[in-house]
Amino acid sequence: MMIFVDELTDLLWAADPVSGERLPVRREAVIAQLEKGGQRRAARLARKLPARDGVLVAGEIDALQIRVHCELQRLGEELQLPRRVAEWVLRFRQSRGSEPIRVVDVGCGLGYVVRWLAAYGVLGPGVELVGVDLNRALVERAGELAAAEGLRCRFVAGDALAPGVAGDDGRATVVISSGLLHHLPATALPGFFAAQRALEVAAFAHWDIDPGPWTTLGAWVFHRARMREPVSRHDGVLSARRAHVTARPERWEAYERAGRAALALYLPFGAVVLAALAGYAVLSWRRRFLATALILGPFTFARPLVAVAGVVLAARATTDLLVLGVAAAAVAAVLAVEPIQNRRWAAAATGTASRR
Ligand SMILES: C[S@@+](CC[C@H](N)C(=O)[O-])C[C@H]1O[C@@H](n2cnc3c(N)ncnc32)[C@H](O)[C@@H]1O
Numbered sequence: 001m002m003i004f005v006d007e008l009t010d011l012l013w014a015a016d017p018v019s020g021e022r023l024p025v026r027r028e029a030v031i032a033q034l035e036k037g038g039q040r041r042a043a044r045l046a047r048k049l050p051a052r053d054g055v056l057v058a059g060e061i062d063a064l065q066i067r068v069h070c071e072l073q074r075l076g077e078e079l080q081l082p083r084r085v086a087e088w089v090l091r092f093r094q095s096r097g098s099e100p101i102r103v104v105d106v107g108c109g110l111g112y113v114v115r116w117l118a119a120y121g122v123l124g125p126g127v128e129l130v131g132v133d134l135n136r137a138l139v140e141r142a143g144e145l146a147a148a149e150g151l152r153c154r155f156v157a158g159d160a161l162a163p164g165v166a167g168d169d170g171r172a173t174v175v176i177s178s179g180l181l182h183h184l185p186a187t188a189l190p191g192f193f194a195a196q197r198a199l200e201v202a203a204f205a206h207w208d209i210d211p212g213p214w215t216t217l218g219a220w221v222f223h224r225a226r227m228r229e230p231v232s233r234h235d236g237v238l239s240a241r242r243a244h245v246t247a248r249p250e251r252w253e254a255y256e257r258a259g260r261a262a263l264a265l266y267l268p269f270g271a272v273v274l275a276a277l278a279g280y281a282v283l284s285w286r287r288r289f290l291a292t293a294l295i296l297g298p299f300t301f302a303r304p305l306v307a308v309a310g311v312v313l314a315a316r317a318t319t320d321l322l323v324l325g326v327a328a329a330a331v332a333a334v335l336a337v338e339p340i341q342n343r344r345w346a347a348a349a350t351g352t353a354s355r356r
Pocket residue numbers: 072073076106107108109110132133134135138158159160161177178179180183
């Protein structure tokens with residue numbers, strides 16, 4: 001199973017859990033945390049973030065978070081998220097008569113869903129619209145956007161699942177979220193739903209990506225095609241991959257480790273052979289001889305040893321016997337090709353000679 005590694009955006013800001021005051025975040029600490037989780041690409045992105053005296057510049061980080069969430073808002077527009085939410089809330093309302101309700105968007109980001117519902121007024125009168133997010137910068141921007149558009153909705157910074165954060169006036173509360181669930185580790189989900197039960201919410205509905213074997217590939221294609229911000233691309237794919245590890249074959253991690261260890265040897269070996277072959281194709285005949293004598297000859301001789309050495313390296317990376325058996329069988333199959341071919345070639349040559 002994949003270890004729960006952190007998203008880059010989660011590490012870029014921190015707040016005091018009691019006062020909500022922003023805490024300084026050291027860039028080196030972020031890089032160290034990412035490297036500890038084996039996230040080299042994310043660590044490279046973190047290295048480029050602006051810092052003053054080693055501390056990430058808060059304004060720049062806020063601007064980055066807002067850019068990331070603008071991209072998420074575009075995704076919400078494309079998926080017509082607010083319309084789907086509206087359809088569901090309306091069905092709920094029909095079951096409750098005209099009772100006033102509060103709709104709370106947990107992890108509202110820039111509040112696109114809440115602002116859309118307020119702008120179109122599709123839920124009718126008696127519905128209070130509240131967006132709550134842990135990230136103060138996002139909440140402030142959501143509030144500014146709502147004020148600029150003159151919308152009747154409000155945004156609150158804090159943990160949406162803490163009592164009283166969204167409001168405490170006894171209204172039936174409907175909790176919704178979009179794109180939030182897959183960011184939570186599996187171990188956090190029982191607590192997430194228990195917190196909603198503790199708040200006595202009248203109903204909840206969460207919209208998220210569909211789990212399945214194609215989820216990670218789909219997330220990768222989507223983020224490459226539609227997202228511009230490197231941090232969005234990184235975190236979007238990581239969160240999908242991390243949330244859907246169960247869709248991967250049971251021994252996937254062991255295969256990956258074994259494969260990576262063997263490739264550390266096979267790739268440079270193959271690259272040298274390909275370079276020598278390319279040289280052989282373009283050089284004059286005298287120099288071709290050099291390519292053969294210095295590289296192709298010795299490398300051909302070493303090929304079986306290198307193939308076996310790859311399995312030895314795989315065995316150092318994993319102790320899973322099935323995985324090692326598959327690696328050994330693959331190498332044996334590759335090594336068997338040449339003698340079989342030689343035998344067929346010799347048989348064909350002998351046949352031709354005896355017919356003459
Ligand atoms: C991936 S974003 C989704 C934003 C938005 N809902 C959308 O669809 O674009 C998840 C957001 O949830 C917020 N969040 C996570 N847990 C939360 C909680 N318990 N209370 C409030 N916000 C939370 C994070 O700060 C983040 O902004």
